[in-house]
Amino acid sequence: MDLMDIYNRLLSHFGPQNWWPAETPYEVVVGAILTQNTSWRNVERAIENLRRNNLLEERRILDTPLKRLRELIRPAGFYNIKSKRLKDVTAYIVDNYGSTEGLKRCNKDLYRLREELLSIKGVGRETADTILLYSLERPIFVVDNYTRRIFSRYGVIEGDLDYDSIRTFFEGSIPRDLEIYKEYHALIVQLGKTFCKKRSPRCEGCPLFKGCKRLISPEG
DNA sequence: GACCAGGCACATC
């Protein structure tokens, strides 16, 4: 049982997730900021407010007063910092690439782009990688709390590994393939939301891992 | 009422 076996199990159980749920590359960026430590349900409300006001476009966000933006994204929580983060990341994209499409088209190295994104305040590793993978379509594996929780509970990884160690572990264990990277992370989130809540000690009820204490033995 | 959700920056040691 390796990481691809687990992927295949998840895929056959849940089916393709077709992430990220967004209509444009910029909408992915917006969602990536708004969903920081926030349920997607609440992010949807905030994005719907922006959509209704025709604001899901870089320059329109920049033209919107901070105060107004704050009211619109309120359902997503942390609205004071998130409204500023949204403006900051949008300003960076517009100033340097004109638009998210422009950023997507640029031919810079993946890790160079990653460093640029990480230099923006409010963009940490997961947010940067989410943007790289789902908005810019660059092959990088996204790690989140579900990934750490699920795979450490089942003994696949040590619980105290840092973000990039987990990321490179996955990247070294599965094919370097954009669609697999996209789908795998989405499936992990789906599994986490369904069966691996914070408090359930063993992903109780999880049909895939039933009876498994350890998915991958320490020897490999 | 407590706990949680598709994190991050910053302070402190």
Add this chain to the structure above:
DNA sequence: GATGTGCATGGT
């Protein structure tokens, strides 16, 4: 480098 805290809404 590890650990702790503030940020805030809406669902269970």
